[in-house]
Amino acid sequence: MAGLFSKILSIGSDKELREYNSIAAKVSSLGDTFAKMDDEELAGQTVRFRERHANGESLDDLLPEAFACAREASDRVLGMRHFDVQVVGGIALHRGTIAEMKTGEGKTLVSTLAGYLNGIAGDGVHIVTVNDYLARRDSEWMGKLYNFLGLEVGLLQNGMPLADKRPAYAADITYGTNSEFGFDYLRDNMVMRADMRVQRGHKFAIVDEVDSILIDEARTPLIISGAGTKSADTYKEFARAVRGLERGEEPERDPLGGPVPEPDGDYIMDEAKHTIAATERGLRKIEQRLGVEIYSDLSGQLANHLQQALKAQYMFHRDKDYVVIDGEVKIVDEFTGRIMEGRRWSEGLHQAVEAKEGVLVREENQTLATITLQNYFRLYDKLSGMTGTAMTEDAEFREIYKLPVTEIPPNKPVVRVDHDDRIYRTIEYKFNAVADDVERRHAKGQPVLVGTVSIESSEKLSKMLTTRGIKHEVLNAKFHEREAQIVAQAGREGAVTIATNMAGRGTDILLGGNPDELADEMLAEAGTPADIATPEQLAEARKKAREICSAERERVLAVGGLAVIGTERHESRRIDNQLRGRAGRQGDPGETQFYLSLEDDLMRLFGADRMDRIGALMAKYDMPPDMPLKAKMVSKAIEGAQRKVEEINYAMRKSVLDYDDVMNQQRQVIYEERNKILDGKDLIEHISEVTSATVEREVREYCPEGTASEDWDLDGLRSWLNELAGVDDLPEFSKEADTADVVSAVDAYVSDLYAKRTEDLGEDITHRLATQVMLRVIDTRWMAYLQEMDYLKTGIGLRGFGQRDPLVEYKQEAYAAFGQLVDTMYEDFLRTMLHIRRNTAPVAAATPAPSALDGANYSGPAEVDGAEGTRGSVFSRARANARPAQGAHAERREANAPSPKASEAKPHTYRKADDPDPYVGVGRNDPCPCGSGKKFKNCHGRNR
Structure with a gap:
C-alpha cells in the first residue's frame, strides 16, 4: 500500500527528470566554451555571474553557465569531472528537492554544483553532514574547488570558539553538522548583545544523507540545558530499589468484558x-x-x-x-x-x-531553549538533500518538509547480486553460518563487509573469527576513531570488516583499497609519516600504492567484488538498503546476503505470530536446526514487521512535531521580539504601551467593571502598587469614579514615576538598562515557561483516559499559559525598572570599562538569574511531610530565589523580599492572607 502511495505521489517526476536532462544537455554544450579559458579567466567568471545576478538575472538563468564553469573547474582542481547524471542531481538540489542517488555515485561532488550556483547570491549556503569528520573532510576536499572559483568556505566543528564561528557563517559556503547549526540558532537567541550572534539567516541548505538527519534523528529535539537542582541520591536509591525484579506477563482480557485479572510478576x-x-x-x-x-x-x-x-x-x-x-x-x-x-x-x-x-550521576538539567530538527530545517527559504535511500520515506518528506524525492538514474547499471535471505532457528546457528561464509570468502580473497545491528553482535562475531584465525577489523562505537581508515580499506583483497551501521555512510569502499590511505600506512611503517615525508618520498609511496591497489582490484573483480553480509534485519528498510549499497558501486560486481534467525529482535517483537507458525513448520518437517529456510512467507513476515516499526517510528516523530508546532509559533514571537531589541528597537517609546496594558489588567482585577466602588479591593490594589513601584499610597480619584477613571489615574501615576526614574538615571542609561532588563526578563520567563510546558507535556497523555484529546488539551493550556507569560513578562520589566536606584557609592580609582549597567543598581529577574537552588533528595521532602501539591514548583521557586542581601556597607535596593514574607507556604488555591477574599493565585500569588 505504501509503495502504491509513493508511486501516486511521484507521478510527474518523470516530466521533471526530462526537464532536468534537457538543462543538463545545455550544460554539456557549454563545455568547450569554458574548456578554452585559462585558469584566471575561468576563476573570474564568479565576479561576472555576481554582477549579472545583481543586475536582475535569476539563478535559474545563470544555471547552465555556472554549472559548466564549476564542472570545468572541478576537472582542473580535483581531477574529477561531473557525469551527466551528477549534473542532473545538482539541478534537483537547486530546485529544492531530494536527489536519491545510489551509493558511489559521488553525492559529495554533486553538492558543489548547487552550492556554487547558490553561493553566487552571497546569502550563504549551509551544507549539512552527519558528523564532524565528514564536515571537515568535505570542506577541505571540496573547498579547493570553491576557493579556486573565488568563494569562501567556512567549517563548523563541535566545541569551536565563538570567534571562529562568526567568519564560518560569514563565508559563502558553510559546512557543519545538523546539531551544530541547530544549537547555534538556539544560542543566537540567548545572547545579550547583537554582535554575539553568529548566524546570518537561513537561505539555502543542502542536507547530505538527508534521510538520516531529517527522519532518523528527528525523534530527538535539540535542547540547550542549564544546571538543575535535583539530587543524585534519588536516582541511586531508585536504581537499587528496582534491581532483581521479576518480569510478569500482561493478562488476557475477558472477551465478555469481565474484570481484568492482576498481572503476575x-x-x-x-x-x-x-x-x-x-x-x-x-x-x-x-x-x-x-x-x-x-x-x-x-x-x-x-x-x-x-x-x-x-x-x-x-x-x-x-x-x-x-x-x-x-x-x-x-x-x-x-x-x-x-x-x-x-x-x-x-x-x-x-x-x-x-x-x-x-x-558519577550528573545533574539533571533544566531546559533553557529547545527546537525540533523538523522546525529548525523548516526555517530555510529553500531546502534540499541527497541520499541513496529516500523513496521509502517519500510521503513523510512531502508532508513534513514539502520536499519531493527525485530518483536520479545511476551513471552505470547496478550489477550487484542480492541473494535471498537465509533464516535459521536460533541466533547461535545463524552466527555459525555467518562465520562459515566469511571463512569461505576470505579463503578465496574476496573482501567481506559484515553488518551488525549492535556492538554486542559485532564483538560476538569478532571472537568467533579470532578463534578461526581470520584476521579482521572491527568498526563500532567503541573504535570509531579509525572509522575512515577502516572503511576505506575494506575493499582490499581478503579484507574482513565487521561493522555496525556506522559503516553505511560517508566513505566509499574502493575495490583493491584506497591508494592514498595505503601510501600513508606504508610511510608510517617505514618510520616516515606522511606529514614529515619529503615530496619525493610521498610521490614514490603513492606510486607503489597505486600499483598495489590496481593489481588487487583486478583480483577482487575476478572473485566477485565486495561481499556484504547482514547478520540481522534493521527496523528500517532504509538501513538495510544502505548496507546493501556498499557493494556494487559504479557498475562494479558485488554480492549481498542477509542471515536471520527466528530469535532476532525484529522477528520476536513485531512478527511473533508468523514466526511461531514458521518455527512450527520447521519442526513439523523435522528440518535440521542448522539448515536455512528460504520462503516467501518469511520475506513477507520480515517486510511486514519492518513496515510496522516504520509506522510506529513515524507516529513518534509526528507526535514530537505536533507538540513542538504548538511551541513553534510562540518561540518565533519571543525570538522575534528579542532580535528587535538586539537590533536597536526603542523600548522607551514602548514603555507607555506596557504601562497602560499592565495597569489596566491589574486595576480591572481589583476594581471590576460594574461593581460598586465600596466593593473594590483598594487594599489589594495598593499592595500591588507597592510591589510594583515601591509606593505606599494610591493616586487621587473621586468617590464617583468608575473603573476607567481608576485605570486612567493609576496609569498616569505609574507613568509619572517612570518619568522621574528616567530623569534621575538619565535617558542614555535608562535606554541601555531597559534593553538589558527586557532581554533578561524575556529569557527568565521563557525558561520558566519551557519548564512548565515540559511538566504539562509529561502528564497530558493521562487526559486521554477522560476521553479528551491530549494534543487539543495541550494546545489550549499552552495558549492560555503563553498569554500569561507575555503579561507577566512586561509586568516584571516594569517592576524592575521602577525599582532601579542610582548607585551613589564612590568609584574606586581603578574601575573597569563602563557597561550598560554602570551607575545603577537594580533588583528583579536579572539579579536572580543563576542563583543557587536548594539541593537535596526528593525523599527528604516527601518524608518531611512537605506540601505535596507544591512538588516541582516549590523546588523551582527555590532555584529562582532572590540573591542574598548585599552587606550593609554597600548601598542596595530595598526589596520586599528583605522583609519576612507573609505568603510563604500559602497554597495557590487557598484564600489570600491579605483578606481580599480571592484565591491566592488570583491575588498576591499571581506572579509567584
Missing part, C-alpha cells in the same frame, strides 16, 4: 511499544525498599523516577543502546551505530542509567 514490559510499568506487587516491593509511598508525591516526581529507573534497568542495554567510556555513559545512535557525543537522554533517564551503571 513485579513489572510488565512491551518492548515493541517501548513501555514498562510496575505491577501492584512490584510497586509494594519497591516502596518497601525505598521507605516512601511513591504516588503520595502529587508533583509526579517520584513516579517519574520510578518509570525512568525501570526503563534504565530493563529496557536500555549496555553496548547496544549506550556504552560506558572513562566512567561516562554515552548514547549510541541506533541508526548509525555512532556515539552521539554531548547528547543526553532527558527527563532523568540519563541519570537513571548512570545510577544503574554505578558511574
Whole structure:
C-alpha cells in the first residue's frame, strides 16, 4: 500500500527528470566554451555571474553557465569531472528537492554544483553532514574547488570558539553538522548583545544523507540545558530499589468484558511499544525498599523516577543502546551505530542509567531553549538533500518538509547480486553460518563487509573469527576513531570488516583499497609519516600504492567484488538498503546476503505470530536446526514487521512535531521580539504601551467593571502598587469614579514615576538598562515557561483516559499559559525598572570599562538569574511531610530565589523580599492572607 502511495505521489517526476536532462544537455554544450579559458579567466567568471545576478538575472538563468564553469573547474582542481547524471542531481538540489542517488555515485561532488550556483547570491549556503569528520573532510576536499572559483568556505566543528564561528557563517559556503547549526540558532537567541550572534539567516541548505538527519534523528529535539537542582541520591536509591525484579506477563482480557485479572510478576514490559510499568506487587516491593509511598508525591516526581529507573534497568542495554567510556555513559545512535557525543537522554533517564551503571550521576538539567530538527530545517527559504535511500520515506518528506524525492538514474547499471535471505532457528546457528561464509570468502580473497545491528553482535562475531584465525577489523562505537581508515580499506583483497551501521555512510569502499590511505600506512611503517615525508618520498609511496591497489582490484573483480553480509534485519528498510549499497558501486560486481534467525529482535517483537507458525513448520518437517529456510512467507513476515516499526517510528516523530508546532509559533514571537531589541528597537517609546496594558489588567482585577466602588479591593490594589513601584499610597480619584477613571489615574501615576526614574538615571542609561532588563526578563520567563510546558507535556497523555484529546488539551493550556507569560513578562520589566536606584557609592580609582549597567543598581529577574537552588533528595521532602501539591514548583521557586542581601556597607535596593514574607507556604488555591477574599493565585500569588 505504501509503495502504491509513493508511486501516486511521484507521478510527474518523470516530466521533471526530462526537464532536468534537457538543462543538463545545455550544460554539456557549454563545455568547450569554458574548456578554452585559462585558469584566471575561468576563476573570474564568479565576479561576472555576481554582477549579472545583481543586475536582475535569476539563478535559474545563470544555471547552465555556472554549472559548466564549476564542472570545468572541478576537472582542473580535483581531477574529477561531473557525469551527466551528477549534473542532473545538482539541478534537483537547486530546485529544492531530494536527489536519491545510489551509493558511489559521488553525492559529495554533486553538492558543489548547487552550492556554487547558490553561493553566487552571497546569502550563504549551509551544507549539512552527519558528523564532524565528514564536515571537515568535505570542506577541505571540496573547498579547493570553491576557493579556486573565488568563494569562501567556512567549517563548523563541535566545541569551536565563538570567534571562529562568526567568519564560518560569514563565508559563502558553510559546512557543519545538523546539531551544530541547530544549537547555534538556539544560542543566537540567548545572547545579550547583537554582535554575539553568529548566524546570518537561513537561505539555502543542502542536507547530505538527508534521510538520516531529517527522519532518523528527528525523534530527538535539540535542547540547550542549564544546571538543575535535583539530587543524585534519588536516582541511586531508585536504581537499587528496582534491581532483581521479576518480569510478569500482561493478562488476557475477558472477551465478555469481565474484570481484568492482576498481572503476575513485579513489572510488565512491551518492548515493541517501548513501555514498562510496575505491577501492584512490584510497586509494594519497591516502596518497601525505598521507605516512601511513591504516588503520595502529587508533583509526579517520584513516579517519574520510578518509570525512568525501570526503563534504565530493563529496557536500555549496555553496548547496544549506550556504552560506558572513562566512567561516562554515552548514547549510541541506533541508526548509525555512532556515539552521539554531548547528547543526553532527558527527563532523568540519563541519570537513571548512570545510577544503574554505578558511574558519577550528573545533574539533571533544566531546559533553557529547545527546537525540533523538523522546525529548525523548516526555517530555510529553500531546502534540499541527497541520499541513496529516500523513496521509502517519500510521503513523510512531502508532508513534513514539502520536499519531493527525485530518483536520479545511476551513471552505470547496478550489477550487484542480492541473494535471498537465509533464516535459521536460533541466533547461535545463524552466527555459525555467518562465520562459515566469511571463512569461505576470505579463503578465496574476496573482501567481506559484515553488518551488525549492535556492538554486542559485532564483538560476538569478532571472537568467533579470532578463534578461526581470520584476521579482521572491527568498526563500532567503541573504535570509531579509525572509522575512515577502516572503511576505506575494506575493499582490499581478503579484507574482513565487521561493522555496525556506522559503516553505511560517508566513505566509499574502493575495490583493491584506497591508494592514498595505503601510501600513508606504508610511510608510517617505514618510520616516515606522511606529514614529515619529503615530496619525493610521498610521490614514490603513492606510486607503489597505486600499483598495489590496481593489481588487487583486478583480483577482487575476478572473485566477485565486495561481499556484504547482514547478520540481522534493521527496523528500517532504509538501513538495510544502505548496507546493501556498499557493494556494487559504479557498475562494479558485488554480492549481498542477509542471515536471520527466528530469535532476532525484529522477528520476536513485531512478527511473533508468523514466526511461531514458521518455527512450527520447521519442526513439523523435522528440518535440521542448522539448515536455512528460504520462503516467501518469511520475506513477507520480515517486510511486514519492518513496515510496522516504520509506522510506529513515524507516529513518534509526528507526535514530537505536533507538540513542538504548538511551541513553534510562540518561540518565533519571543525570538522575534528579542532580535528587535538586539537590533536597536526603542523600548522607551514602548514603555507607555506596557504601562497602560499592565495597569489596566491589574486595576480591572481589583476594581471590576460594574461593581460598586465600596466593593473594590483598594487594599489589594495598593499592595500591588507597592510591589510594583515601591509606593505606599494610591493616586487621587473621586468617590464617583468608575473603573476607567481608576485605570486612567493609576496609569498616569505609574507613568509619572517612570518619568522621574528616567530623569534621575538619565535617558542614555535608562535606554541601555531597559534593553538589558527586557532581554533578561524575556529569557527568565521563557525558561520558566519551557519548564512548565515540559511538566504539562509529561502528564497530558493521562487526559486521554477522560476521553479528551491530549494534543487539543495541550494546545489550549499552552495558549492560555503563553498569554500569561507575555503579561507577566512586561509586568516584571516594569517592576524592575521602577525599582532601579542610582548607585551613589564612590568609584574606586581603578574601575573597569563602563557597561550598560554602570551607575545603577537594580533588583528583579536579572539579579536572580543563576542563583543557587536548594539541593537535596526528593525523599527528604516527601518524608518531611512537605506540601505535596507544591512538588516541582516549590523546588523551582527555590532555584529562582532572590540573591542574598548585599552587606550593609554597600548601598542596595530595598526589596520586599528583605522583609519576612507573609505568603510563604500559602497554597495557590487557598484564600489570600491579605483578606481580599480571592484565591491566592488570583491575588498576591499571581506572579509567584
